[in-house]
Amino acid sequence: MLIIGERINSSRKRIAQAILSHNSGFIQNEAKAQTDAGATYIDLNAGSFIGEEAKRLKWLIEVVQEVTDHPLCIDSPDPEVIKAVLPMIKTAPMINSITLEPDRLKGILPLVAEHKSKVVALCQTQDSIAETTEDKVNLAGQLVEKVTASGIPLDDLYIDPLLYPLGTNTESPKATLDAIEQIMKQFPGVHTTCGLTNVSYGLPNRKLVNRTFLVAAIGRGLDSAIIDPTDKKLYGSLKTALMIMGKDEFCMEYITAFNQGRLE
Amino acid sequence: MLIIGERINSSRKRIAQAILSHNSGFIQNEAKAQTDAGATYIDLNAGSFIGEEAKRLKWLIEVVQEVTDHPLCIDSPDPEVIKAVLPMIKTAPMINSITLEPDRLKGILPLVAEHKSKVVALCQTQDSIAETTEDKVNLAGQLVEKVTASGIPLDDLYIDPLLYPLGTNTESPKATLDAIEQIMKQFPGVHTTCGLTNVSYGLPNRKLVNRTFLVAAIGRGLDSAIIDPTDKKLYGSLKTALMIMGKDEFCMEYITAFNQGRLE
Numbered sequence: 226m227l228i229i230g231e232r233i234n235s236s237r238k239r240i241a242q243a244i245l246s247h248n249s250g251f252i253q254n255e256a257k258a259q260t261d262a263g264a265t266y267i268d269l270n271a272g273s274f275i276g277e278e279a280k281r282l283k284w285l286i287e288v289v290q291e292v293t294d295h296p297l298c299i300d301s302p303d304p305e306v307i308k309a310v311l312p313m314i315k316t317a318p319m320i321n322s323i324t325l326e327p328d329r330l331k332g333i334l335p336l337v338a339e340h341k342s343k344v345v346a347l348c349q350t351q352d353s354i355a356e357t358t359e360d361k362v363n364l365a366g367q368l369v370e371k372v373t374a375s376g377i378p379l380d381d382l383y384i385d386p387l388l389y390p391l392g393t394n395t396e397s398p399k400a401t402l403d404a405i406e407q408i409m410k411q412f413p414g415v416h417t418t419c420g421l422t423n424v425s426y427g428l429p430n431r432k433l434v435n436r437t438f439l440v441a442a443i444g445r446g447l448d449s450a451i452i453d454p455t456d457k458k459l460y461g462s463l464k465t466a467l468m469i470m471g472k473d474e475f476c477m478e479y480i481t482a483f484n485q486g487r488l489e
Numbered sequence: 490m491l492i493i494g495e496r497i498n499s500s501r502k503r504i505a506q507a508i509l510s511h512n513s514g515f516i517q518n519e520a521k522a523q524t525d526a527g528a529t530y531i532d533l534n535a536g537s538f539i540g541e542e543a544k545r546l547k548w549l550i551e552v553v554q555e556v557t558d559h560p561l562c563i564d565s566p567d568p569e570v571i572k573a574v575l576p577m578i579k580t581a582p583m584i585n586s587i588t589l590e591p592d593r594l595k596g597i598l599p600l601v602a603e604h605k606s607k608v609v610a611l612c613q614t615q616d617s618i619a620e621t622t623e624d625k626v627n628l629a630g631q632l633v634e635k636v637t638a639s640g641i642p643l644d645d646l647y648i649d650p651l652l653y654p655l656g657t658n659t660e661s662p663k664a665t666l667d668a669i670e671q672i673m674k675q676f677p678g679v680h681t682t683c684g685l686t687n688v689s690y691g692l693p694n695r696k697l698v699n700r701t702f703l704v705a706a707i708g709r710g711l712d713s714a715i716i717d718p719t720d721k722k723l724y725g726s727l728k729t730a731l732m733i734m735g736k737d738e739f740c741m742e743y744i745t746a747f748n749q750g751r752l753e
Contacts, residue, residue, distance in 0.1 A: 391732060391740055399735040402708060424733070428740060429747045430725075437729040440701055441708035444666060461694075465701040468655060469688070471663040476655055476692060483693045 226467055227383070227449035229298050229319065229418070230264030233285065235273040244271060244281050249288040256289045262454035263487070266319050267293060270300035279309040286313050298345075304332025311340055319343040321451075322385065325350040325367055334375040343381045345418055345451075346372065348404075354387060356397065361386040361404035362411065369412050383418040383449050384408055391434070392427035398438060402445050409446035418449035436462040443470060461488035490731055491647070491713040493562050493583065494528030495684065497549065499537040508535060508545050513552040520553045526718035526751070530583050531557060534564035543573040550577050562609075568596025575604055583607040585715075586649065589614040589631055598639040607645045609682055609715075610636065612668075618651060620661065625650040625668035626675065633676050647682040647713050648672055655698070656691035662702055666709050673710035682713035700726040707734060725752035 232255050235241045243251040256267050267289060271281035278301060286297060290313075298319040301307055307320060322345040323333050337344045348355040348364040355361040365384045372382050386404040389397040405417050419442060425434035436459045439450060443466035454460050465488070468479045482488050496519050499505045507515040520531050531553060535545035542565060550561060554577075562583040565571055571584055586609040587597050601608045612619040612628040619625040629648045636646045650668040653661040669681050683706060689698035700723045703714060707730035718724050729752070732743045746752050 395732070395738060395740060396735045398733045402733075429744065430752055433725055433729055433753060434733070437704050437726060438733050440704040441730060441733055444705035444708045461697055462701060465697055466705060468659070469662045469666075469698070469702050469705055471660045474659060476659060480693065488694060489697060 226443075226463065226472070227265050227416070227418070228263055228454055228463070229266045229268050229321070229449065229451040230259030230262070230454050231268050231420070231451050232259055232453055232455070233268060233289070234270040234300070235281070236270070241273055244274070244285065247284070249291075252285060252288050253292040256293050256295075258455050259453075260293045260295050263460060263482075264295065264454045266296050266298040268298040268300050268321060268451065272301060278303065279306045282306060282310050283313060286310055290315055302329060304329065304336070307333060307336055311336060314340070317341050317343075319345065319383070321345040322347050323368075323372075325364060325371070327351070330371055334372065334377065337372075337381070338376050341381075343383060344372065344377065345383045345385055347385045348387050355404075356389070356394075356400065358400045358403040358407065361400065362407045365404070365408045365412065365415075369415060379412065379414040380416070383416045385418050385420070385451075388419055388421070388423050388438070390423055390426035398424050398441075402441055405442055405447050406445040409448075416449050417447050418451060419447060420451040432456065432458065435459065439463060440466040443467060457487060457489055464488060490707075490727065490736070491529050491680070491682070492527055492718055492727075493530045493532050493585070493682070493713065493715040494523030494526075494718050495532050495715050496523055496717055496719070497532060497553070498534040498564070499545070500534070505537055508538070508549065511548070513555075516549060516552050517556040520557050520559075522719050523717075524557045524559050527724060527746075528559065528718045530560050530562040532562040532564050532585065532715065536565060542567065543570045546570060546574050547577060550574055554579055566593060568593065568600070571597060571600055575600060578604070581605050581607075583609065583647070585609040586611050587632075587636075589628060589635070591615070594635055598636065598641065601636075601645070602640050605645075607647060608636065608641065609647045609649055611649045612651050619668075620653065620658075620664065622664045622667040622671065625664065626671045629668070629672045629676065629679075633679060643676065643678040644680070647680045649682050649684070649715075652683055652685070652687050652702070654687055654690035662688050662705075666705055669706055669711050670709040673712075680713050681711050682715060683711060684715040696720065696722065699723065703727060704730040707731060721751060721753055728752060 269285045274281040296316040300321040324347045346368040348361045388401045421435040424438045425431035533549045538545040560580040564585040588611045610632040612625045652665045685699040688702045689695035
């Protein structure tokens with residue numbers, strides 16, 4: 226399971242403040258906490274600094290690479306920003322994200338291929354987002370085609386089928402679950418990933434909803450997630466779900482995480 | 490989702506003591522607590538009283554029916570015991586359980602048909618228990634055939650594919666999940682049910698494992714469970730999983746349960 230730690234995102238007020246005030250200690254603590262909690266990639270997002278995204282992202286990369294050897298997930302929709310920061314990256318990163326928008330494909334896929342990075346691909350075109358299972362699987366197929374045609378191995382592709390709020394459409398999360406299962410079956414070797422927070426928008430006890438969705442998604446084959454790994458209940462659900470799906474030989478990872486106090 | 494409240498079982502020491510001492514208040518409190526917590530059926534098991542099972546079960550039925558109108562789940566493998574207690578039952582019950590053992594089929598199916606009760610059927614023969622997905626689905630097919638041939642509607646059949654400890658075989662719970670999905674697809678109209686406690690045998694934080702399995706199973710189509718509904722974390726996982734699977738219109742059941750303090 227590839228875990229992308231989502232905490233360093235400028236849409237969070239305290240992160241934006243730390244970036245603005247060059248509070249490197251605060252950012253480094255966030256990076257270390259996520260590394261210790263089990264993140265495999267550390268997501269970095271400076272998207273709320275319009276016109277300054279590349280500059281702010283460079284600073285984030287610099288300070289985070291000082292404290293962790295974990296690979297980074299460069300979170301930007303802008304090919305120019307990604308291109309500007311990639312030379313600084315020490316370890317092959319993940320790029321988050323492409324869609325089927327032609328400019329993003331054209332700008333980002335050559336960078337992914339050149340840097341042998343992984344890439345998150347959203348089931349989305351310039352005109353539409355995929356809401357039904359059929360649409361999600363259809364767009365996933367187009368993404369597989371575009372990505373592999375660029376010489377990128379299927380093993381580096383993480384398809385995000387997108388997840389919408391239950392409160393708006395109670396059928397929507399099930400469509401995402403069904404899409405995860407179908408994408409994993411139809412394109413053997415590809416990966417799926419997902420952010421969770423949308424699903425619970427507007428509901429009480431959002432964290433319960435998020436972690437319950439994560440368990441159901443792992444039960445359908447999801448093999449990556451964009452989460453806050455320092456949320457022990459969420460992390461406990463994740464490790465337990467993987468064990469239940471037969472992905473934890475002799476239950477050793479579960480027992481180790483329990484002994485280290487990292488569950489619940 | 491049909492919830493079978495499992496607490497009144499003589500394998501639990503305090504229940505056995507209450508039965509022995511005719512402590513009807515204790516048993517009635519257990520029945521009321523489960524009713525209030527969301528059980529649809531109240532399971533009654535006096536199996537540890539060898540030679541006295543019918544007598545003890547009759548007492549349980551009598552005291553429980555005084556405090557709840559909820560239907561009962563008569564939990565015994567013995568056709569003679571079931572036959573002896575059925576005349577006392579006020580509301581069409583569930584019978585828990587049959588297997589493919591000829592004596593149990595021959596003894597119990599006519600009673601199920603006559604009393605228009607529901608029936609739990611385990612994927613098990615006189616010689617073997619089903620461990621692989623293939624075996625579980627195969628035995629489920631035989632159970633469907635036997636039950637419907639006795640004139641019992643498919644809608645009254647709750648197949649339990651059986652669940653074994655992760656600690657013994659890490660592949661085993663996944664086989665159960667896959668079986669749930671296949672049984673629900675291959676025999677439209679049938680139901681599946683499952684007890685949870687086996688899965689976590691020998692592991693730390695058993696309740697986390699149990700409720701995580703329940704979420705994954707609901708995600709595969711499980712539509713009944715034999716559980717302790719007074720465990721709020723378990724019940725919260727159950728209600729949330731149902732909502733995520735699109736089975737809670739406008740999220741009203743989830744929000745109501747939250748407002749009543751019944752989640753977590």
